Amino acid sequence: MENNMKQENGGRHVSAWVVALIVAALLIVLIVLGSRGLRDFDAALIGYAVASVFMIGAMAYRYTLWIGRPPTWRYFKAGWTNFLSLRNFRRYTLLIPQAWWTDIFAQTFILRRSLLRWIMHMSIFWGVILSLLITFPLTFGWLRFTLVPPDHYQVWVFGFPTIIFPILNGIGFMIYHGLDFSAALLVIGLSIAFWRRLNEMGLFMTQRFGFDLMPLILLFAICITGLALTASSLWWGGQFYWFISLTHQVVVVLWLLMLPFGKFFHIIQRPASIGVTLYQTVNQDVDHYTRDADSPQAIGTGRCKRCGHELPSEQFIADLKGVINDLGQDYTLNKNGDSLHDYCPTCKRVLRGQAYYQMMGKHFL
Template identity: 65%
Template sequence: MEPEHIAPPPRPRMHKGAFAVATLVTGLVVALIIVGSRGLRDFDSALIGYAVASLFAIAVLLYRYVLWILRPPTGRYFRAGWSSFFSWQNFRRFTTLVPRALWTDIFAQTFILKRSLYRWVMHMSLFWGVLLSLFVTIPLTFGWLHFTLEGVDTYRIWFFGLPLFTFPVEAGIGFAFFHALDITAFLLMVGVVMALWRRLRDSGLLATQRFGFDMVPLVLLAAIAITGLALTASSMWWGGRFYWFISLTHQVTVVAWFLTLPFGKFFHIIQRPASIGVTLYQKVNQDRERGEQQTVGVCKRCGEELPSQQFIRDLRAVLQDLDQNYDLGAHDNLHEYCPRCKRVLRGQAYYAMMKKRFV
């Protein structure tokens, strides 16, 4: 059941392609910073640390993401997903499939709710806490968004150098704007506390988790939320005391989180939208084969329906690209089993090898 060969490393041209895309897009972001901040006139020099860390994260995230989609498995499904998306026939038949997938896989993550309510609330708090914080901080950091005082108690909001609208400071919209990061910090703390509680008490997680990969990102998020709330407390209740030290600590933790983002667990936030393409690819091929009255494959162990014959053919091609062979002997192959049965077979093989040492 083990592959005969280890998967080859990415080819040099894949690295060059990923580097070119990362460089091009990062350069475009730098140009947008200059344009959006009106030649850096609206750029706050006090936020340069955040800006540099953001650009680094963007460059490395793009490099890793492009390298990921250029690999044989993801590349094949990536191309197939876009091919299905741009098909007019598929659009007519599956108009609501992509919006539903966006809701269930990204925005509401209802697939986690099926596992447990606790995990769903935890993931929702972390996801929206991080995402909404980035929606606020990135435009402010790059100078795309700023506020100017007009009159005694009225502010005007500017975006990309264009005036949008005015709002009173004391009104609800003013409170929401100036305390948006406090709201996201509270939301983030809910998710972090729930995640840490689960990771410190779940025996399965304690046995498999890695401190640097699983725990450090959560600790950094907690530090970001706590120091961010402390900044508000210093300006509103402490008369500005400790503000410089808290702001420096906050900036260090934010920069540290940005620097670890491409290499840590939260990289899956960038990868997750690709699941929509896989959902479309599987659904389109299943329905097409049923419409053509083709035989849909089933798991050889439990009889559960496999995604599609096209999926099996693509899986065979991917394994061939990777020079891997999962032949089980006697005209049997691992890709003819569903994911659950693959895990069962692997466990049985491990038990047969380890015997009493298995437990």
């Protein structure tokens, strides 16, 4: 069994490397094509581009490893099966958009815990997303601006001319300072994050410098140096611009290289929760109702074999047993094939206590 597990892990690592190389190569091809054979590629941004290619490849590598784990793959596959079902689409048409709103875009599940935490998460999440949406196209040469004399800019996307806007009007100001706005948003969220990590004992005792704090410190440094670049060009007459620009690039590259291996990797993992939401809803409804052509008929969910307490959906219990089996673990309790997962949490504790008592005898008390 142990040799089989090692072989499976080795196979997943090889698959992850293959996926990472393919994704990185595909991104390089898209950079060349999107920048019209590198004609629109700014050589001054080569450091950002190389770090971005490495980051995307590393993200693909780690995500492939994560998806390939037996528990993740089982539920990932079940989520896509439910998502691609026409029957489920008809019954749960609004479920996916609602889940995207509550779990990703608005993250209202955090708002129910704490308003301050919600403001922190929203500021950091949207600050990072907006920054990447602006930075990546500019870095890869997919997006560029040219001056249309005397006071207009034209936007070029993948080499095609698009809108022309005045530099000094509201739209021009918003576009030109888009990264400044995202940096200000990040400063708000990061300030709250640092305050919580210094004042909340639970976070203070469990945080790890390299995993929890370093990505936040680097992100804060990116914001400060980015805002300093704007200040240098607008108010300081270009003083210190070269030094600030070099410092900013170094910090951004370090953050990008750390992104696949730090706490911000959960941004990539989070959309998988949409599939979990659909999986749980569909299977819970299947346990409660079977529908024929005319009317629903209640059939009930799984029950604890000891007390009769309602359990999660029968499909969930079956998949949980499958995951445990994939991991080489056995929770069978008796010759009848009863499993520990056929009991509710309370009865599991009772069974555990009874087992201890049988083992220890009079020494149990």
